């Protein structure tokens with residue numbers, strides 16, 4: 001996020017906040033996960049690949065008996081998703097779409113060829129997502145945004161770790177999306193989160209917060 005807490009600006013093109021060294025660190029974190037989740041708005045606006053980029057890390061995953069890249073997961077109420085988006089088109093890996101119950105039939109018509117469409121409830125419930133992913137063998141999930149998804153996983157108390165990277169500039173435009181939205185977060189002035197690590201990476205800083213006893217300092 002920017003110094004003032006934004007994860008994008010208000011323009012159509014994606015804003016790059018990190019530097020190359022931090023993008024490579026994120027690639028390593030991805031390579032250590034079983035699945036990566038982004039909200040449907042991020043799929044529509046950023047058209048992310050969500051692949052492990054490093055050939056060495058992909059090979060190491062395959063050597064461990066895993067797919068080269070983690071399972072991709074998204075969440076939608078409207079199911080307004082393009083089956084040709086890179087989320088669906090790239091990577092020899094499962095793509096899971098947790099869809100709100102009323103849109104389930106239209107979602108299966110539209111995306112059934114390129115993804116596994118799952119009834120997530122109405123609205124989609126993040127506890128249900130976590131339980132279903134666990135049943136599918138997913139043990140380590142990386143939630144990569146946007147703010148709507150961060151807010152739900154954090155307020156539900158489902159996140160074990162928060163990795164926050166602060167880029168050295170301001171966005172200064174309240175129309176831009178923020179890191180989180182309003183919500184009842186478990187960490188408050190009366191219950192402070194545990195700051196587990198501070199790491200300078202060139203001109204950005206990584207803050208790692210331990211949010212549960214499942215936090216893995218080495219992870």
Ligand SMILES: NC(=O)c1ccc[n+]([C@@H]2O[C@H](COP(=O)([O-])OP(=O)(O)OC[C@H]3O[C@@H](n4cnc5c(N)ncnc54)[C@H](OP(=O)(O)O)[C@@H]3O)[C@@H](O)[C@H]2O)c1
Nearest residue numbers: 007008039040041042076077078123124145146147148149
């Ligand atoms: N800097 C970064 O690291 C970073 C990372 C990721 C994203 N971003 C930015 O974040 C922005 C998007 O964030 P956002 O908060 O607007 O959107 P988002 O979290 O990416 O996606 C929100 C969408 O997800 C679906 N959704 C989420 N929770 C749901 C629920 N419980 N039930 C049903 N559907 C649900 C809805 O999709 P439908 O509308 O389809 O119903 C909702 O509109 C973009 O500007 C992107 O560039 C930044």
